[in-house]
Amino acid sequence: MLTDTELDELARAVAGLGDEDAGRLDGAVLELRHRRRAEAEVERIAALRAMSDFDAFEAALDVGQVLAADVHPIDKALQVLRDAGFVRGDGLKALYRAGWNDALRRYPDDGEAEFQQGRDRAIERLLMMERI
Numbered sequence: 001m002l003t004d005t006e007l008d009e010l011a012r013a014v015a016g017l018g019d020e021d022a023g024r025l026d027g028a029v030l031e032l033r034h035r036r037r038a039e040a041e042v043e044r045i046a047a048l049r050a051m052s053d054f055d056a057f058e059a060a061l062d063v064g065q066v067l068a069a070d071v072h073p074i075d076k077a078l079q080v081l082r083d084a085g086f087v088r089g090d091g092l093k094a095l096y097r098a099g100w101n102d103a104l105r106r107y108p109d110d111g112e113a114e115f116q117q118g119r120d121r122a123i124e125r126l127l128m129m130e131r132i
Contacts, residue, residue: 048084056084 002010017025048056060080 045083048080051084053086056081056086059084 014022014025048059051059060077063076063080
């Protein structure tokens with residue numbers, strides 16, 4: 001944090017800028033703030049993904065306690081869980097299908113039709129377990 005003297009010197013320097021340089025400075029400050037927010041978001045998601053499931057769930061509960069006028073607390077909690085890597089329903093189905101499809105690419109001689117039937121049955125079993 002700047003001292004009062006440092007802040008005063010900076011304010012004088014900025015006030016002395018011409019219009020073109022002042023505009024460039026505004027753009028540079030906005031870009032820097034945007035970059036810092038993006039980096040902080042990447043770090044936040046990486047920290048969530050490094051957590052155990054229990055810790056990620058606790059983080060979701062913590063953020064769900066915070067009330068905001070524009071976002072329902074449950075939406076915030078669900079976003080934390082998604083950012084931590086939790087998936088359900090269609091997202092889970094897509095990830096599971098992608099895993100099976102990757103295995104099919106690795107082992108192409110296993111009989112594609114039987115393989116796809118097995119994949120679809122496994123996905124349905126997984127989704128049924130999710131509903132319980």
